[in-house]
Amino acid sequence: MIQAIDRAAKVLELLQGSRHLGITDLATALQLPPSTVHGIVSSLREHGLVAKERGGQRYMLGPTLLKLSSVYLDSLDVRARSMRWTQELARRTGMAVRLGAPHFAEVLVIHHALRPDDSPQMLETGAALPAHASAMGKVLLAHDLGFQRAVFADPLTSLTGDTVTDPAVLAAALPAIAEHGYATEVDEAVLGESSLASPVADARGDIVAAVAVVYPTADGPASDAVLHALRDTARNISRELGASAWPPRIAPPDD
Template sequence: MIQAIDRAARVLTSLQGARHLGITELAAILELPPSTVHGIVKSLQAHGLVAKEPGSQRYMLGPALLKLSNVYLDTLDVRARAMRWTRELARRTGLSARLGAELFDEVIIIHHNRRPDGSQQMLETGLTIPSHASALGKVLLAYHPSAADELLAKPLRSLTGDTITDPATLRLQFAQIAERALAFEEDEAVLGESSVAVPVADRSGSVIAAVSVVMPSSEWPPEAGVLNDLRETARNISRELGSSSWPPAVSPRDDD
């Protein structure tokens, strides 16, 4: 791990949390001398990764990140393949559909189809949710035992009163999820919202993403038809990715 790059990444992460920060504030967060931080920030700024906010001497994230992120999304094979199927899923179920991938201890939504009822809903692509509090995340963890172990070693944050933070309970859920290829979540991330998720596998048979539908908790539990549509969606995407069978198997414990 090269130190300067590590520090640069931590600058980005700090700005991600705090939006606007001056050099001194950043220096305090990173526990580094201001002059050191200044050098890092200037280097990032030269590439558009951070920007000085106009009319102030604070810094914020830069526009180059938006371009990079756009290319990232374009690069994702899963996403390209999944889009038409999740659109169909949203249409058939009348619910909001999400495609999520792992990002450390969170799930990041890499594609989102809003529920087709015409109401104003924000586009959720790019949002992250702690894995243990989302159906998407639980699926990914259930099929990735090493990631699950790591996550469960830390104390878990509660987002709503209903977020499950007990490692034993979660471990039990993971076992059930891997068995049924189906994960649930009831009011665990956002009060009034619940969701169901299924795994998506690639050519090698490993789970690389998850698909979910989100519904108002008042409509919980989902009908059997919804679960079938979900399963069909995941099966279709996985097939397009070259996966020979679905549901997939739990990954062997190979980190890297």
């Protein structure tokens, strides 16, 4: 690992979300001298990866990351091929639809189709969801043993009173998820929010993403018609990617 790149990546990670941190804060978190951190931050600023508060001494993520993230999303074949299917799923169910892919030990929302109504909504593309507390994450865990190993490597965080944090309990539920081709989540990440997800396969038969419908817990559980529409969507996106079978095979850790 190249030390300078590793340190720069850790600075960006510390600034993720809406965090604004000063040099002292970053130096403490990284256990590095402030002068070293100042040099890293200055280099990142030159490339627009970090920005300084107007009139302040704290730093935040810079606009270049937005450009890079857009390029990354546009390059994803699974996202491009899912657009019309996720939009149709939102129309059929009246629910918001997420498409997520594994990202280290989390699920990255790579596409978000809003509910087809006039209610205020926030676009979630780019958001990171906890794998153990989301339906998409459970689907990915059930079909990808390498992802499972990464997620279970660290203690699982409790987000609500319903979050499952025991890896053994979560692992015991995964075979049934792989067999039936869907997973559910009720109030495990956000109180009052539930989701239902199914896997998306590529031409090799491997899972590459998960697609989910999201709805208020008070409106649940999701009906058989919603589950049928969701599974149809996951199967259709998989066919677009060249999959000859669905659900995906279970990928071993070294795949």
